[in-house]
Amino acid sequence: MSRTGMVALPSFNAVRSADNKPRLKPETETQKFINRGQKPAESIDISATNSSNLGLGLGFGNKKREPLWQCIQNCGACCKLNKGPTFPSPEEIFDDPSDIQQYKSLIGPDGWCIHYEKTTRKCSIYADRPYFCRVEPDIFQTLYGIDKKKFNKEACSCCIDTIKAIYGSKSEELNNFKHAIWETSS
Ligand code: SF4
Ligand code: SF4
Numbered sequence: 709m710s711r712t713g714m715v716a717l718p719s720f721n722a723v724r725s726a727d728n729k730p731r732l733k734p735e736t737e738t739q740k741f742i743n744r745g746q747k748p749a750e751s752i753d754i755s756a757t758n759s760s761n762l763g764l765g766l767g768f769g770n771k772k773r774e775p776l777w778q779c780i781q782n783c784g785a786c787c788k789l790n791k792g793p794t795f796p797s798p799e800e801i802f803d804d805p806s807d808i809q810q811y812k813s814l815i816g817p818d819g820w821c822i823h824y825e826k827t828t829r830k831c832s833i834y835a836d837r838p839y840f841c842r843v844e845p846d847i848f849q850t851l852y853g854i855d856k857k858k859f860n861k862e863a864c865s866c867c868i869d870t871i872k873a874i875y876g877s878k879s880e881e882l883n884n885f886k887h888a889i890w891e892t893s894s
Contacts, residue, residue: 775889777863779843783881784829785867785874790819792873801851802840810838864889 789811798811816822823833831837839847843866845859854862867885875881 773890774860775864775886776892777843777860777867778888778892779867780881780885780888782829783867783871783885784824784831785871785881787821787824787831788819788874789815789821791870794873795870807840811840814838 798808802808802811814821814823820826821831823831823837825832831841840851843863845856848854848859848862849856852862868882871879871882871885
């Protein structure tokens, strides 16, 4: 796994409470699509190519392929902790006040984590990073109410939303991520 920074703060559409209901119903572009029963481009378009099969590739024998989440080198988008209004605030994510406090204590004046090394795009405290920086099925379930079976797809969507927000929808980082998750897809 990459030693780039990882902090799993998905966009609003992925954030659910323990009873699997959305914690908030914001009118983000993605949520508007969902409400209208349309394809939410930012969350479902996880294809690396121009395939428009809702993020699922069809291989030989029409076997469905799914991207495999992984953290890529030279990204670090999720270590920008203050990502703006389309992402949930710490208060909207965490129930435990100490988590909120810890999260806020990491935010530097420019919105990036104080432990993020911009020159190398790596976490300087990787081995000791907080639990919420770990993109893992258990963490996604605990924090966001995301079923473990859906972890892979949700983690891919979260990274795509985050990378788009930080580097842009035509960025090299986004291309690299899409290629990586499809290269190792099953
Ligand atoms: S501690 Fe900071 S730099 Fe390290 S993974 Fe978490 S947000 Fe990123
Ligand atoms: S946004 Fe995703 S790919 Fe980029 S550093 Fe974070 S976890 Fe890794």
